[in-house]
Amino acid sequence: MSEITDQQVADRLPDMWLDRDNVEFYRGLLQRRLLINRCADCGRWQQPPFPICPSCWSDDVRPTEVSGEGTIHSFTILRAGPPLPGVDYASGHPVVVVELAEQQGVRVTATTADVAHEELRVGMPVTLTWVDRGGEPVPAFRPAASA
Amino acid sequence: MGTMTVRYPVRDQVAIVGVGTTPYSRDSGKSEMGLVVDAARAAIKDAGLTAKDVDGIAGTWVRAELAQAALGIPAVNYYLNTRLPPFSQQVVAGINAVFSGLCDTMLVYHCAYRMGGTSRSAGGDPFRVSRRGMPRPLSPFPDTITGAACYASWANRYIEEYGASREDLGRIAINNRTNAGHNEHAAARKPLTMDEYLGARMVRDPLTVFDMDYTIDGADAFIITTAERARDLPQKPVIVHAAVLGQTDHGVEEDLPDLTDTGLKVAADALWARSELTLDDVDVFMPYDGFSVITLKWFEAIGYCGVGEAPGFVMDNWNEDADRIEIRGRVSVNPHGGSLSEGASQSAGHMREAVNQLRGQASGLQVEGARTALVAPGGFFYNAGAMLFRT
Numbered sequence: 458m459s460e461i462t463d464q465q466v467a468d469r470l471p472d473m474w475l476d477r478d479n480v481e482f483y484r485g486l487l488q489r490r491l492l493i494n495r496c497a498d499c500g501r502w503q504q505p506p507f508p509i510c511p512s513c514w515s516d517d518v519r520p521t522e523v524s525g526e527g528t529i530h531s532f533t534i535l536r537a538g539p540p541l542p543g544v545d546y547a548s549g550h551p552v553v554v555v556e557l558a559e560q561q562g563v564r565v566t567a568t569t570a571d572v573a574h575e576e577l578r579v580g581m582p583v584t585l586t587w588v589d590r591g592g593e594p595v596p597a598f599r600p601a602a603s604a
Numbered sequence: 605m606g607t608m609t610v611r612y613p614v615r616d617q618v619a620i621v622g623v624g625t626t627p628y629s630r631d632s633g634k635s636e637m638g639l640v641v642d643a644a645r646a647a648i649k650d651a652g653l654t655a656k657d658v659d660g661i662a663g664t665w666v667r668a669e670l671a672q673a674a675l676g677i678p679a680v681n682y683y684l685n686t687r688l689p690p691f692s693q694q695v696v697a698g699i700n701a702v703f704s705g706l707c708d709t710m711l712v713y714h715c716a717y718r719m720g721g722t723s724r725s726a727g728g729d730p731f732r733v734s735r736r737g738m739p740r741p742l743s744p745f746p747d748t749i750t751g752a753a754c755y756a757s758w759a760n761r762y763i764e765e766y767g768a769s770r771e772d773l774g775r776i777a778i779n780n781r782t783n784a785g786h787n788e789h790a791a792a793r794k795p796l797t798m799d800e801y802l803g804a805r806m807v808r809d810p811l812t813v814f815d816m817d818y819t820i821d822g823a824d825a826f827i828i829t830t831a832e833r834a835r836d837l838p839q840k841p842v843i844v845h846a847a848v849l850g851q852t853d854h855g856v857e858e859d860l861p862d863l864t865d866t867g868l869k870v871a872a873d874a875l876w877a878r879s880e881l882t883l884d885d886v887d888v889f890m891p892y893d894g895f896s897v898i899t900l901k902w903f904e905a906i907g908y909c910g911v912g913e914a915p916g917f918v919m920d921n922w923n924e925d926a927d928r929i930e931i932r933g934r935v936s937v938n939p940h941g942g943s944l945s946e947g948a949s950q951s952a953g954h955m956r957e958a959v960n961q962l963r964g965q966a967s968g969l970q971v972e973g974a975r976t977a978l979v980a981p982g983g984f985f986y987n988a989g990a991m992l993f994r995t
């Protein structure tokens with residue numbers, strides 16, 4: 458996988474607050490990888506990324522790719538907002554908070570794919586996928602394939 | 605030599621018991637948070653304490669709820685989130701917070717960081733540019749619930765978890781609008797029916813324009829002095845019986861563990877632990893209502909009902925004829941109309957109404973003989989508080 462420099466992350470995500478604690482999260486997004494900090498000492502997952510582990514204060518926290526499996530913890534549909542390419546407020550832009558399978562309470566917020574707004578439910582099993590927006594990859598969650 | 609002519613009872617009452625620092629350098633190789641947690645860990649250890657011993661927090665630039673979360677400080681009864689230096693205000697506030705009993709162990713921090721706007725050599729560093737985003741990590745816009753969208757998302761969670769309905773949110777909006785109709789100071793006074801509420805345009809599902817505060821230009825101001833001096837002034841004194849703040853270590857919007865573990869609950873618990881009065885003494889209740897769902901949660905957190913029971917509580921205490929809430933047929937809730945209808949004052953209007961009610965000078969519906977007012981500012985995540993005023 459080609460390297461993406463810190464400056465390129467900043468240039469490609471100009472509206473994000475970028476720092477040394479979250480740059481790997483954003484670099485991961487640009488590489489279609491969802492990276493969540495995990496403590497190498499006690500195993501705790503932590504989102505948003507902090508420079509230490511809140512449980513054991515270890516400095517050895519490592520951005521780690523997650524399975525992409527989870528459930529919808531809450532959601533909303535945005536009906537208005539600043540114009541952005543590929544975002545349709547008129548028909549409603551869905552935003553879901555997904556509790557990741559890795560650890561209770563660890564959540565990521567993203568949009569959806571392959572699901573009607575009316576079908577969104579708290580507790581719905583979902584899987585990570587990626588959609589294109591303005592030429593950049595953006596994480597999205599679609600309904601998990603039924604077992 | 606001092607002559608001790610000014611009132612200063614905190615003298616000799618508070619001490620600095622721990623100190624920590626980081627190297628001072630041109631490029632630390634760390635984030636602001638990285639520097640803050642290094643200094644904070646050093647100071648806490650220097651004092652012979654752990655994160656669990658800290659129950660108050662204040663600082664600059666790095667937001668208090670994020671530093672608290674990063675350090676794993678379980679709960680604080682006092683926080684200060686003044687973004688801008690100078691640092692002196694955080695120190696003074698911390699000393700007074702400890703002296704007053706708001707907290708026992710206060711962590712106060714400051715971070716200096718070279719930014720692109722003030723340092724030429726920092727200008728080319730992507731971590732030092734003048735940042736346009738929010739000072740916390742989040743998903744790229746608009747796929748985020750940071751900011752206003754969080755209450756829409758959590759309102760959906762509330763509805764799902766407790767079997768609530770949009771009507772339950774609507775009753776909060778209707779109560780406040782009914783009350784505002786009696787208040788000439790209020791910005792939105794046109795009566796609101798449930799049909800109108802349910803037919804309103806969605807802004808962020810499940811919240812409509814009626815679930816969100818009514819933005820205004822306006823200001824409120826207060827003069828605060830000692831209770832002793834207040835007796836010599838012309839107005840009937842309004843005494844601060846107890847005033848607290850509350851925040852959990854999950855202050856990022858996505859991260860609230862559930863609807864029971866909120867900043868509201870920390871603040872409510874801290875208030876009742878410091879009060880001689882009880883909820884039965886309260887004559888008028890001013891819960892925050894920047895979003896309707898916050899008021900529902902305040903009924904639960906402050907103790908009027910259990911978790912998830914606010915919709916039933918509101919229905920049980922609804923006065924059909926007056927089209928508003930009257931708790932036990934007596935206690936008014938946001939009699940001025942709150943942020944939803946009087947105007948979005950971020951709780952300044954709630955506090956003004958508390959004072960006016962206790963003076964018997966309410967601009968709208970005066971609670972007869974009101975002697976105790978409860979103001980509950982703030983929301984779920986990082987700005988909750990609770991204040992009891994009495995005559």
Ligand SMILES: [Zn+2]
Pocket residue numbers: 496497498499500501510511512513514515
């Ligand atoms: Zn750990």
